[in-house]
Amino acid sequence: MQDKDVAKALETFDTQLGLAKTADAVWNALHVLTDAVVGTKLFSVMMIDWPNERSGRVYTSHPAEYPVSGTKPINRTHWFDTIHAERKPFVANTIKDIAEVFPDHELIWSLGLGSVINLPIVLGDELAGTLNLLHEEHFYTPERVNAASRLSLAGKAAFLAAMHFDRGEG
Numbered sequence: 001m002q003d004k005d006v007a008k009a010l011e012t013f014d015t016q017l018g019l020a021k022t023a024d025a026v027w028n029a030l031h032v033l034t035d036a037v038v039g040t041k042l043f044s045v046m047m048i049d050w051p052n053e054r055s056g057r058v059y060t061s062h063p064a065e066y067p068v069s070g071t072k073p074i075n076r077t078h079w080f081d082t083i084h085a086e087r088k089p090f091v092a093n094t095i096k097d098i099a100e101v102f103p104d105h106e107l108i109w110s111l112g113l114g115s116v117i118n119l120p121i122v123l124g125d126e127l128a129g130t131l132n133l134l135h136e137e138h139f140y141t142p143e144r145v146n147a148a149s150r151l152s153l154a155g156k157a158a159f160l161a162a163m164h165f166d167r168g169e170g
Contacts, residue, residue, distance in 0.1 A: 006150065009036035013154055023162040027059035030131070030151075030158040038140075038148045040133045041113055042066070047129040047159075048074065055129070058162065065107060077101045083120040084127050090118040091145055093138050108134065115139045117148050121155045131155050 009032075016029035031043045044066055045059040054071040074080065079101040082090040092098045095114040099105035108114070114137030118130045133140070133148060140148075 006037055006147075009033050010154065012036075017157060017161060020161060021165075023058070023165040026158050026161045026165065030154060031059070031061060033154055034131065034133060034148075034151060037151060038117070038133060038144050040135060042111065042132075042134040044132045045129060045158075046132060048127055050126070058129075062111070065111060075101065079118070083118055083130060087120050087122055087127075089120070089145060089148060090116070091140055092116050093140055095137060112136060117145060119148055119151060119155060121152070121159050123156060123159060128159050 013029050013033040016032070017026060020026045020029060027045055030045070031040075034040055034043055040061070043059075043061045044057055046055045047058050048055050049071065052071070053074050055074055056071040057066060057068050060066045060068055077100075079090050082088055090101075092101070093115040095105060095109045098108055098114065098116055102108065102116075108116075111134075113134040115135050117133040117140050119133070120130055121128045131148075131151065
């Protein structure tokens with residue numbers, strides 16, 4: 001994607017974020033931006049609940065397969081070290097690599113997906129959650145991973161806006 005296309009996608013995101021009146025509208029705007037800048041076949045957002053050592057899905061493009069409900073324990077593997085300790089995107093470009101860290105790899109594969117980027121979102125010097133981009137195997141090239149890293153500021157803005165609405169401040 002060329003810089004002018006990224007600038008246009010960011011402009012659209014900025015407009016949509018400014019018009020949003022719900023957390024869902026915020027996440028949808030971020031999903032559209034992520035699709036435009038990087039590309040996804042499945043997009044979800046997880047928020048971390050540190051006091052309870054759990055994470056929960058707050059947005060998904062596939063509600064039937066990956067509903068927004070419930071929580072799961074934080075996955076303390078090399079995945080966790082990458083996104084939490086190193087604060088770098090976790091990238092796996094084959095279903096074999098995904099299977100090493102995600103117990104739902106069979107469901108992922110059944111959806112025709114085989115690569116993932118988990119982009120950490122850090123607020124207040126703490127991991128707030130992740131943006132989760134999935135696509136077919138080998139889709140997330142170094143160029144696409146670099147493009148995904150450019151979504152960090154938009155991700156932070158979306159997290160803050162969604163938290164604003166979730167507190168009933170919107």
